[in-house]
Amino acid sequence: MSKTIETRRDHACLIVHGPDQRGLVSAVTTLITRNGGNIVSLDQHSDDPEGGAFFQRVVFHRPSLSAAIPDIEADLAQTLDAFQVEWNLSDMSVPKRMAVLASTSDHCLLDLLWRERRGELPVTIPMVISNHTTMVEDVRSFGVPFFHVPSQGPDKSVAEAKILELLQGNVDFIVLARYMQIISPEFLQQVGVPVINIHHSFLPAFIGAAPYRKAKERGVKLIGATSHYVTEELDEGPIIEQDVIRVTHAETAADLQRMGANVERAVLSRAVQWHAEDRVIRHHNHTIVFN
Amino acid sequence: MSKTIETRRDHACLIVHGPDQRGLVSAVTTLITRNGGNIVSLDQHSDDPEGGAFFQRVVFHRPSLSAAIPDIEADLAQTLDAFQVEWNLSDMSVPKRMAVLASTSDHCLLDLLWRERRGELPVTIPMVISNHTTMVEDVRSFGVPFFHVPSQGPDKSVAEAKILELLQGNVDFIVLARYMQIISPEFLQQVGVPVINIHHSFLPAFIGAAPYRKAKERGVKLIGATSHYVTEELDEGPIIEQDVIRVTHAETAADLQRMGANVERAVLSRAVQWHAEDRVIRHHNHTIVFN
Amino acid sequence: MSKTIETRRDHACLIVHGPDQRGLVSAVTTLITRNGGNIVSLDQHSDDPEGGAFFQRVVFHRPSLSAAIPDIEADLAQTLDAFQVEWNLSDMSVPKRMAVLASTSDHCLLDLLWRERRGELPVTIPMVISNHTTMVEDVRSFGVPFFHVPSQGPDKSVAEAKILELLQGNVDFIVLARYMQIISPEFLQQVGVPVINIHHSFLPAFIGAAPYRKAKERGVKLIGATSHYVTEELDEGPIIEQDVIRVTHAETAADLQRMGANVERAVLSRAVQWHAEDRVIRHHNHTIVFN
Amino acid sequence: MSKTIETRRDHACLIVHGPDQRGLVSAVTTLITRNGGNIVSLDQHSDDPEGGAFFQRVVFHRPSLSAAIPDIEADLAQTLDAFQVEWNLSDMSVPKRMAVLASTSDHCLLDLLWRERRGELPVTIPMVISNHTTMVEDVRSFGVPFFHVPSQGPDKSVAEAKILELLQGNVDFIVLARYMQIISPEFLQQVGVPVINIHHSFLPAFIGAAPYRKAKERGVKLIGATSHYVTEELDEGPIIEQDVIRVTHAETAADLQRMGANVERAVLSRAVQWHAEDRVIRHHNHTIVFN
Incomplete structure (x- = not known):
């Protein structure tokens, strides 16, 4: 039930949720890759494949994460704008x-x-x-x-x-x-x-x-x-x-x-x-x- | 959680419940002994030692049980009358x-x-x-x-x-x-x-x-x-x-x-x-x- | 613990596993999108972010799935070749x-x-x-x-x-x-x-x-x-x-x-x-x- | 699973174990009654009704217990001698x-x-x-x-x-x-x-x-x-x-x-x-x- 404490250096946790759309998973994972991140774990859920809501939690490793966060956030804002989803990025080394x-x-x-x-x-x-x-x-x-x-x-x-x-x-x-x-x-x-x-x-x-x-x-x-x-x-x-x-x-x-x-x-x-x-x-x- | 099926020959199950009283357990167990029974299992509960209710389940083995049941029931009626408790005796070989x-x-x-x-x-x-x-x-x-x-x-x-x-x-x-x-x-x-x-x-x-x-x-x-x-x-x-x-x-x-x-x-x-x-x-x- | 039986029409299950690499999740999800699939659920696990093994299960919906499977498999073969991972695609309507x-x-x-x-x-x-x-x-x-x-x-x-x-x-x-x-x-x-x-x-x-x-x-x-x-x-x-x-x-x-x-x-x-x-x-x- | 802490004044816990015999339960419970005790809980187990071993735990309430313990122990020694069982009596108010x-x-x-x-x-x-x-x-x-x-x-x-x-x-x-x-x-x-x-x-x-x-x-x-x-x-x-x-x-x-x-x-x-x-x-x- 319980899990490792993931308060780790250079690890980020990205939460995405909003209306489910084709291409959304692909857009998020491609964004992480192009920002130098390596996906460590990914969980997602869709409450109805036809027009339901989409929920995703991605943990990724990115060397020198804290310096890179502003750029990643800017990319997220631009990329996910079209999907009209909410997102939140957090540095997992900060309790x-x-x-x-x-x-x-x-x-x-x-x-x-x-x-x-x-x-x-x-x-x-x-x-x-x-x-x-x-x-x-x-x-x-x-x-x-x-x-x-x-x-x-x-x-x-x-x-x-x-x-x-x-x-x-x-x-x-x-x-x-x-x-x-x-x-x-x-x-x-x-x-x-x-x-x-x-x-x-x-x-x-x-x-x-x-x-x-x-x-x-x-x-x-x-x-x-x-x-x-x-x-x-x-x-x-x-x-x-x-x-x-x-x-x-x-x-x-x-x-x-x-x-x-x-x-x-x-x-x-x-x-x-x-x-x-x-x-x-x-x-x-x-x-x-x-x- | 679940238990052996106790549908066994010559085994009886006695249930006693009513007001808790000193001497009741002793009276019941002595009665079983004098009627030739050997207690196999005994569970009891008292919901309040001061004036509470008493509950007991006794399983005992008695050779030639079915023939003996009328005598045991007569003894139960007489013995437990003073305690004003309810009781029930069943032959466990009868499903x-x-x-x-x-x-x-x-x-x-x-x-x-x-x-x-x-x-x-x-x-x-x-x-x-x-x-x-x-x-x-x-x-x-x-x-x-x-x-x-x-x-x-x-x-x-x-x-x-x-x-x-x-x-x-x-x-x-x-x-x-x-x-x-x-x-x-x-x-x-x-x-x-x-x-x-x-x-x-x-x-x-x-x-x-x-x-x-x-x-x-x-x-x-x-x-x-x-x-x-x-x-x-x-x-x-x-x-x-x-x-x-x-x-x-x-x-x-x-x-x-x-x-x-x-x-x-x-x-x-x-x-x-x-x-x-x-x-x-x-x-x-x-x-x-x-x- | 147990789950809905996902033996559904036009749903495919894709399993991917092999050495973990940056860009792999992105490549898989982009492939599904360009083949007309909409991701319904996605689970993945990496046993070590540094050089470990990667495991993924993706369920996606694709209209007219059975006719499209040969094309999707050809794309998978070509796309995943570079990553040297194993994969398996199954039509979930076939028990x-x-x-x-x-x-x-x-x-x-x-x-x-x-x-x-x-x-x-x-x-x-x-x-x-x-x-x-x-x-x-x-x-x-x-x-x-x-x-x-x-x-x-x-x-x-x-x-x-x-x-x-x-x-x-x-x-x-x-x-x-x-x-x-x-x-x-x-x-x-x-x-x-x-x-x-x-x-x-x-x-x-x-x-x-x-x-x-x-x-x-x-x-x-x-x-x-x-x-x-x-x-x-x-x-x-x-x-x-x-x-x-x-x-x-x-x-x-x-x-x-x-x-x-x-x-x-x-x-x-x-x-x-x-x-x-x-x-x-x-x-x-x-x-x-x-x- | 866990239970009330029974460290209570004037409560005793009696453990009896040894070869199972007809009349043993009756002898123990009668003894407690004649020594002024009122049985609060009683658990017992027999690992084989035919010649097996018998185990019993009785908690009873007895006013002025600590003063009465020597007499109760003497009665236990005398009464249970014939049954060749081991027994232990403890005052539950003593942690x-x-x-x-x-x-x-x-x-x-x-x-x-x-x-x-x-x-x-x-x-x-x-x-x-x-x-x-x-x-x-x-x-x-x-x-x-x-x-x-x-x-x-x-x-x-x-x-x-x-x-x-x-x-x-x-x-x-x-x-x-x-x-x-x-x-x-x-x-x-x-x-x-x-x-x-x-x-x-x-x-x-x-x-x-x-x-x-x-x-x-x-x-x-x-x-x-x-x-x-x-x-x-x-x-x-x-x-x-x-x-x-x-x-x-x-x-x-x-x-x-x-x-x-x-x-x-x-x-x-x-x-x-x-x-x-x-x-x-x-x-x-x-x-x-x-x-």
């Missing part, structure tokens, strides 16, 4: 900057800090922001700055403004690691970078409070977690990754919750890794994940 | 009689017929009933009687009366193997035996028509199935078994449906096996499954 | 012809027959050959020819010659579905088509007779199966697919064997599907599987 | 003392330290011993003593004597968390407590050096890990737990090794938890695991 927002649960937060330290995630973590101070020592022991922004009750605008100020310009994406505050649509619009969330999932769904108790009462045999991009419709954004764990009647509701936490951290860390490696393309309300 | 209700889908039905023929399910299949004739030849090629009871539109009472007549006295439990008719509360009350159903499941749930299309649009990464006992609240009965399969963006909605069918038949066959082996105890709206 | 060799076990054989009948495998089955007559009726009930070629003791040459005669020119690949005869190197050389085998696997391995008993004695917690291409070194050929199932101390050695059979048939059917869809490329003693 | 031996790899060691700190393992960790100093700071940041005992080349007796001195009387079991030194039979005999090891596993096995490279060359699709009790026959002791992870051709040998490390730590932590909760019974060269 993405990830902010983590958390509350009092440590399982997802510590897992991300630990994996970053072990070199398993191609990210840097410029800050952790929390509405509680529970995790301050743990976070700083990893050498990561911790900022406490208390919740302000029903009016979130002051706290959100403070968080936006901390984030602005400093991060490439945000992870809600069991951050128990609802994000306002205004915040989402202003933050300008992707926001990834994690939450528990059940088959069937249990709406409202105390889902683990309801799951226990129904005798579910699987406990799951879903990681998705946050959109204005709460918990309804494009799914990045999901997984489940098997449970039995022998587990209490508290056990289910603890086991659910283990699934949550595993699912979130995979979603974060794939996002950080530019493996995830958003399209309408779903994702294409090249992993 | 349960299973009726299958189906419509036009073959995947679950054929899987059950095939496993029964291979000796993997401790059941006999006295009949398959369908509201279509699609599967008549396939079913009869297994030597199993097939009865066609057409749907009657909104008023189900005629068809259900016909089905009840076929079933009455002939079956120990019923499996809805993708039977696309809603069962009326009256039918459930009159049929007098457990009814097991199978349906697809998603995280999150997709309500209403075309769930696979909605799952595709949201980009789900897991497709699941749930088998449960049928109660008056449609699809809300106690869950027996669940499972999922991993999917990606590369699958179409039709692929998801086909892969979902594979999970359905696997989940249903496990649920049927465990029910037939007396491994499932219903309690409120959930199950205890000793597997 | 592969699969012979099955079996002995007395039915689990793998019936699973393949059933899946072919349900349209889940893009193959035809021109014949089943067995050294026993156990399965004759089952096979013929699927409308598939059955040939009995008895084993001849230590000297296999007569039996193998008979089998070769039946196969020659009639099949595109062969599946050993628990065929309990050792295949001679001479047979392999003469048969001229890929041969796929299935066998049980354990962690750790248990050498010699009665592996399930040894696995039981060591208390293994996983039972597995491996499907691979047959080479002259028995059971040492390139692995196509593997899987495991969880077991406990409660299973007997006979249970392990029965559960192992379930894994075997699942693993074999996936390996067969992927081979039949040209998703598997052999390279040295391993495979690249684009699934 | 087991676990020493960890490690070398330079951190993945298994940190996982154990972390889980202990999070309260997921019913153990204390009185010491970590390593033949390297790589992990000293990490270990001490968890408040756990770290002792450095350098390897002494081929003659291990001096280093082993030093380790034995540190361990003697201070620990209830030992975990080899990627400890890259071979343990001598003399050490095993003198240490007097169970030793748990973890190592990678493959289907098929790859003997000798560089197993991940060999696995890559053969194109394995699953990478696994096995945790077992250490016996004099290196890596051949009773298996406690195993698991695998799916890999593809896209992973390098280094990826396989990294993914293998993830499986190793998950498998080891489950094995340690089950051992610490008295869920594992050794019998000949295998285990019965009540989980």
Whole structure:
């Protein structure tokens, strides 16, 4: 499932997506060749060969990449203009900057800090922001700055403004690691970078409070977690990754919750890794994940 | 997950459940010993040591079992009376009689017929009933009687009366193997035996028509199935078994449906096996499954 | 894991593999475009960007494909000559012809027959050959020819010659579905088509007779199966697919064997599907599987 | 899979194993009742109803347990004497003392330290011993003593004597968390407590050096890990737990090794938890695991 961290010198990742057209793959690969690149991996998907959407991820090696990027981008702009597709080129030696927002649960937060330290995630973590101070020592022991922004009750605008100020310009994406505050649509619009969330999932769904108790009462045999991009419709954004764990009647509701936490951290860390490696393309309300 | 078929000569399965009490395990096991039984396996569960409910499944070997059953049952009645628990004793050499209700889908039905023929399910299949004739030849090629009871539109009472007549006295439990008719509360009350159903499941749930299309649009990464006992609240009965399969963006909605069918038949066959082996105890709206 | 059956009209599958070189992807995709093809899916892999081997599978749609194939093949020959790579073009509307060799076990054989009948495998089955007559009726009930070629003791040459005669020119690949005869190197050389085998696997391995008993004695917690291409070194050929199932101390050695059979048939059917869809490329003693 | 930590006040865990006999279950459960205990959970297994071995784990609640233990043990000795079985009674409020031996790899060691700190393992960790100093700071940041005992080349007796001195009387079991030194039979005999090891596993096995490279060359699709009790026959002791992870051709040998490390730590932590909760019974060269 998981992959090598491709934060490598002189490697670029090119994402292309838009309306599927004859000649597009050929145009992209020819462009890379004429700019001195050697294709290392290529994944693509077309959701309908007849007039559907096209998605491509190409990793290529190019000596002296950083100096060459402006020329390659100019060529991409000119070549792909006719195809009316969107594209993004990134230098894979530059890790993405990830902010983590958390509350009092440590399982997802510590897992991300630990994996970053072990070199398993191609990210840097410029800050952790929390509405509680529970995790301050743990976070700083990893050498990561911790900022406490208390919740302000029903009016979130002051706290959100403070968080936006901390984030602005400093991060490439945000992870809600069991951050128990609802994000306002205004915040989402202003933050300008992707926001990834994690939450528990059940088959069937249990709406409202105390889902683990309801799951226990129904005798579910699987406990799951879903990681998705946050959109204005709460918990309804494009799914990045999901997984489940098997449970039995022998587990209490508290056990289910603890086991659910283990699934949550595993699912979130995979979603974060794939996002950080530019493996995830958003399209309408779903994702294409090249992993 | 699955287990040996325990349809063995001179083996009995005793189920006990009721309020948990000190001395109950001791009373049951002493009773088996004094009736000449040797305990082969024993599973038990207590959902709360302080005033909770108690569940037990004991398999024991007793030479000349069938002759001894009346005496053992009399002893059980007398001994367990004081504990106010329910109990059931079954001779494991007698397979349960299973009726299958189906419509036009073959995947679950054929899987059950095939496993029964291979000796993997401790059941006999006295009949398959369908509201279509699609599967008549396939079913009869297994030597199993097939009865066609057409749907009657909104008023189900005629068809259900016909089905009840076929079933009455002939079956120990019923499996809805993708039977696309809603069962009326009256039918459930009159049929007098457990009814097991199978349906697809998603995280999150997709309500209403075309769930696979909605799952595709949201980009789900897991497709699941749930088998449960049928109660008056449609699809809300106690869950027996669940499972999922991993999917990606590369699958179409039709692929998801086909892969979902594979999970359905696997989940249903496990649920049927465990029910037939007396491994499932219903309690409120959930199950205890000793597997 | 499994995929849509891509046995579609006017769809071609092109496999390219050989030394990795700059410009190769571009050359292939440009060729498809200039021959009127529209790329539907493209998978590729390079085992080392510096001087490694390159593997590619491209599915493209081309109206009037069958008439155009000679021209496309001529262009491929000319274009790819300079790159010194191997390539193969196949019309995906033509199912592969699969012979099955079996002995007395039915689990793998019936699973393949059933899946072919349900349209889940893009193959035809021109014949089943067995050294026993156990399965004759089952096979013929699927409308598939059955040939009995008895084993001849230590000297296999007569039996193998008979089998070769039946196969020659009639099949595109062969599946050993628990065929309990050792295949001679001479047979392999003469048969001229890929041969796929299935066998049980354990962690750790248990050498010699009665592996399930040894696995039981060591208390293994996983039972597995491996499907691979047959080479002259028995059971040492390139692995196509593997899987495991969880077991406990409660299973007997006979249970392990029965559960192992379930894994075997699942693993074999996936390996067969992927081979039949040209998703598997052999390279040295391993495979690249684009699934 | 995993379970609630049962380190609870006034809860006892009784393990019984020996030759299966009629009346044994009844004798044990009656004994618990007459000593004021209420059975909370009971698991048992018989490997052959006719003259096989019997295994039982009973958890019971008994007010003022610690004061009552001598009386219960006296009753057990007297009652079970006639059955010639072995038994062990433990107070579940007393965590087991676990020493960890490690070398330079951190993945298994940190996982154990972390889980202990999070309260997921019913153990204390009185010491970590390593033949390297790589992990000293990490270990001490968890408040756990770290002792450095350098390897002494081929003659291990001096280093082993030093380790034995540190361990003697201070620990209830030992975990080899990627400890890259071979343990001598003399050490095993003198240490007097169970030793748990973890190592990678493959289907098929790859003997000798560089197993991940060999696995890559053969194109394995699953990478696994096995945790077992250490016996004099290196890596051949009773298996406690195993698991695998799916890999593809896209992973390098280094990826396989990294993914293998993830499986190793998950498998080891489950094995340690089950051992610490008295869920594992050794019998000949295998285990019965009540989980």
